[in-house]
Amino acid sequence: MDQTEPAKAARKRRKMQRVTMTDVAKHADVSPSTVSLYLRKPEAVSERIGQRVEHAIAELGYVPNYVAGGLAAAGSRVVSVIVPSLRNAFFSDTVTELEKLLAESRLQTLVGHTEYSATQEEALVRAALSWAPAAVVLTGTAHTQATRDLLRRNGTPVVEMWELTDDPIDQAVGFSHEDVGRRIARHFIGKGYESAAFLGARMGDDKRAADRARGFEAEMRAYGVPVQVVEDHAPASTGSAARLLDNLDSPVRAVACSNDTVALGVLFEAQRRGIAVPGELAIAGFGDLEFSAQSVPPLTTVRPSASEIAARVADCIRARDPLTATSGAGEGPRVFDTGFTFVPRESG
Amino acid sequence: MDQTEPAKAARKRRKMQRVTMTDVAKHADVSPSTVSLYLRKPEAVSERIGQRVEHAIAELGYVPNYVAGGLAAAGSRVVSVIVPSLRNAFFSDTVTELEKLLAESRLQTLVGHTEYSATQEEALVRAALSWAPAAVVLTGTAHTQATRDLLRRNGTPVVEMWELTDDPIDQAVGFSHEDVGRRIARHFIGKGYESAAFLGARMGDDKRAADRARGFEAEMRAYGVPVQVVEDHAPASTGSAARLLDNLDSPVRAVACSNDTVALGVLFEAQRRGIAVPGELAIAGFGDLEFSAQSVPPLTTVRPSASEIAARVADCIRARDPLTATSGAGEGPRVFDTGFTFVPRESG
DNA sequence: TTGTAGGCGTTATCAA
């Protein structure tokens, strides 16, 4: 009783307050369908009536009900974006950018984060699909089989980002993380460093970091440079650096880090231990986060072009969106390689 | 023609593929309402039937349609969270935390970011309300009048966070930023620094940063310490530090920064210019971001307890949620002060 | 505990 009463009241209150399209129609002395049409295609309605509707909307403070709209249209204008973590600047940047781009196509962004768990991702995808989204954007290409099945069966447009794959669920936009690792290795090799290590964080979950480590290790080995890979279970942070360095089997001349945050930590730790950078220890990061160009010395890193990824993802979505697609809205490109930029700076 | 054909096809395809509750009901040989009931209150259905339904759902790969559900129930289980920026660690942390907490109450989070524009916020609120959200969470207390009206009229539960106010739209959770500024000032005063400055970023838009600056300045003046306030239009970043320092009328003994990111930039810049920290220049930040404890020297800062804010906000929402509320679901506390912690470290 | 009926606010189809 205590529970149902307020609930009922709340519902009734909300319903009573809501101004519906019918109210607007009455006020403007037109039919509801005309109002609906005006809202969706203003140019299909005569100017006179359009203004009357406009006026009524303002007068009544009408707020459209997308829920009802989505039901009737069998699909909402929501795009569900699922990332490993919002705390990670790469992803929050991508999301920010994506949201802006999609808004231009009147698409709304629903963000979810998996904390690097494929199971959690599956749950989020399930929830996302319940909203009949215009598209689903996933990070990476490692998903549970159920996730893939769910998405494929459903037929919703899907974009996997930040990574490449031979077998996308639908479309993919990203670059090769192994190549990133190799590129850094080649830089170190060119500098003539005689030993190196990759300092990784959470690589069991973060497949992309693991890929970078693999590429780095392989290339180093190929050139006969002794190389170690050290790993930390905690998420990448400046604080992990000290631990990571302590876990090295033997001191090394150069380190490639999971990302710039870890690299910054290594820089601090070197400062603390009195190790000269890059004189005694060369450091490279990944991500080109804002501080990387500012630190002393500035960090050598790799710029993944989050904004280009976002732009391409938005393209992919729009290509599948009936309301936005310009041409035949056909099957756009399946996989897009955005590449990356190596940014050499003083730290390594 | 080129446009409508694919659109129509897509819609049909989607509809045809969709497994509805009726399908599940048929498969389980029960009525649709039983399925619905089971989904919402599993314990209200007999075990035998529950299992049959469960089985049918798995068999058919049924995905509930929240759009239809939301329409019928006159309200969705979406919480719209609107923050100034996701790039800012405070907010991405709060959002992350909030999302986790709300998920426990089967509430989904819809994130929007305003880029510090009240007009953009108004647009987002309008869009949010179109989804008949369970609640709307706003950052700060500075909104357009239209935003306030819209929200008040609509009757949706609202929580304003990260700031306190005498006149909340509905509920508010946060702390006094003026007090933060004063607290830092008192610390500097205690140390006996004879001059100081506040290095602010984007204070025209970021009212909270402006509040901290005001508190800092007032307290300094009250104690007769010469104080400057310098401002930068660009968003807070490590890169803004150099500019900010250059805009000082005269060198100062201590600086309070807009946040830790700027403080880190000042630290780097000092290092670059050969200024001893804290010997010649004391630095304080705001936010207690992860790197602040790791830098050399570690940064004096203020910890705002993003997670407590998130927890309180979640409480406020649940208190207004019929499905979650335990007691009379009445009007909970209106304004909650979460306070903050001053964290003295070596930099200042 | 389970089933029946009516409606939620909008869109899309068609006819006027």
Next chain:
DNA sequence: TTGATAACGCCTACAA
């Protein structure tokens, strides 16, 4: 260009 009408898939009284 405008309007009537039938879904859209589910929820919620209420009845059984």
